[in-house]
Amino acid sequence: MSRTRRDANDLYRAVWRWHFYAGLVALPFLILLAATGALYLFKDEVEQWWYADMLQVEAQSTAPVSAQAQLDAALTAQPGEAFRYVTPAAPDLATEVDIRTADGGKRAVYVDPYTGDVTGTLPYRGSVMWTIRHLHSLNYFGSAASMIIEIVAGWSILLVLTGIYLWWPRGQRGGVVTVRSRPTKRLFWRDLHAVTGLFVGGFILFLAVTGMPWSTVWGSKVNEIANGNNFGYPDGVRVNVPMSDTRLAERELTPWSLEQAQLPASTASHAPAMGLDRAIARFDTLGLAPGYAVSLPNGADDAITGSIYPDDLSQQRVVHIDQYTGEPLLDMSYADYGPLGRTLEWGVNVHLGQEFGVVNQVVLALACAGIVLLCVASGVMWWMRRPSGRLGVPPAPQDPRKLRGVLALLAIGGVIFPLVGASMIVMALIDAGIRHRAARPAAGTTS
Structure with a gap:
């Protein structure tokens, strides 16, 4: 064998070996992420069907009862302290009132906006789709488990890049865009894995990169850079605005780039605080899109926050108003973000299946199905190839x-x-140990 041929074989083996390791780390989690992600793409559709008797109401031509009356009805059904009021996004949807209960828990109470009748209650962020979301992010297993998602995303990128190298035709025709043989043969599963990877590899890269903003280390650092930076936000967005110690993420679900944003503080006043009805009227005047949430103040210096994060990024908006005067303390929309913020928010919106409507949802759902098929094909292929009783790590290069x-x-x-x-x-340390162990019998034979 020529040196050039031997070098090429060694490089192929080296890439194959690390592709195998990347698969060991990423594939089990990729199946979970793909399955839960595909379900979460249809969050609104699933929840409005699953909880139809609670979330859907009969649209009427008459004006709804006041927001305060709806909040009072919710508190009568579920005593506690209301901290969030969510306006209906459509005429046939219920209002949501979120309440802290005496035992320290939180409940979401749904109210028919036309009659003021309570239609039902759920644990706050405890619906079936929130359960899917917590599984997708591994939040069920503690904050430390979220680090696994960051590691898996990185190894998934490695998996795709090494996979492209291994897939590269090198003069062959079969197994490039077509599948040879039949399911009883390993060649079938090898080709199915390679061809499926060709079509879903780009989606894996996109989902891994756009999922990184939620990660523990990398995401937190990028979040820190984006907040308060002119490349993320324009100069003067928060200039001369008195800030409280409360973070926006403590009050409301936010885009990743606003999780560390501080809430403006209301100016101290002897005047009574404006009620919910006046706050709703103020936010309506300011033009927030239907479905916005109102975060109610916790203390005398807190602002009242109106926020909306719809599928249409152009309508994404956060407005803080003084709880005494109703004057806007901060009004930020997607158009106010810098290039970094806009780019990353767009990526997150596509990741969630929101940017291009049903097409976005269907395409990503098919990609998720392809990812599961890719993982299954790799598992079957490995099982057919591996030596009995051994892991079947691909051979190390001679060099x-x-x-x-x-x-x-x-x-x-x-x-x-x-x-x-x-x-x-x-x-790498584990691989060095495996190679050292594999080399010991050979050394013993030569001695």
Whole structure:
């Protein structure tokens, strides 16, 4: 074998080996993420069907009862302290009033806006789709588990990049865009894996990158850079606005880029605070889109916040008003974000299936199905190939420098995504141990 051919084989083995390791780390989680993500794409449709008797009401031509009357009805059905009021996004939907209960819990109470009758209650953010979302983010398993998502996203990027190299035709015709053989043969599953990866690889990259803003380390750092930076927000957005110590994310579900935004403080006043009805009227005058949420003040210096994060990014908006005067303290929309904020918010919106309507939902749902098929095909292919009783790690290259070269290239991604880099170091040490163990019998034979 020529040196050029041997070098090419060694490089292929090195890439294949790390592709295998990336699969070990990412594929089990990719199945979970794809399945839960596909379901969450249809959040509104599923919840309005699942909880139809609670969320849907009969639209009427008469004016709804006052917001305060609806809030009072909710508090009568569920005693406690109201902290959030969500206006109906459509004429046939119920109002949502979120309440802190005496035992420290939270409940969402739904009210028919035309009659003031309570239609039902749920645990706050405890619906079936919130359950799916918590599974998707691994929040059910604690904050530390969310670090796994960041690691999986990074390894998924590695999986796609190494997969493209392994898929590259190199003169072959079969198994490039067509599947050969039949399901009883490993060749079928190899081709199915490769061809499916060709079509869904771009989606994996997109979903991994756009999912990173929610991650623990990388996402938090980018969030920190974007908030208060002119590239994320224009100069003067918060200039001369007195700030409280309360964070927006503590009051309301926000876009990732506003999670650390502080709430403006209301000016101290001897005048009575404006009630919910006046606040609703003020937000309507300011032009917030239907379906906006009103976060009620906790103390004398808190602002009243109106926020809306609809599918249409152009209508995304956060407005804080002084609870005594009703004057806007901060009014921020998608158009006010800098290039960084707009780009990342757009990516997140597409990730959630919101930007292009039903087409966005269907395309990503099909991509998620493809990701599950990709993972299943790889598992069957590995099972057919692996030696009995062994893990079946692909053979190491004869020249170990090829492994080091591939690892050096991968380390660039590890620098960008620190948690991924740390996990790569661990995997490199494990790989070194595997190669050392594999080499020991051979050394014993030669001695």
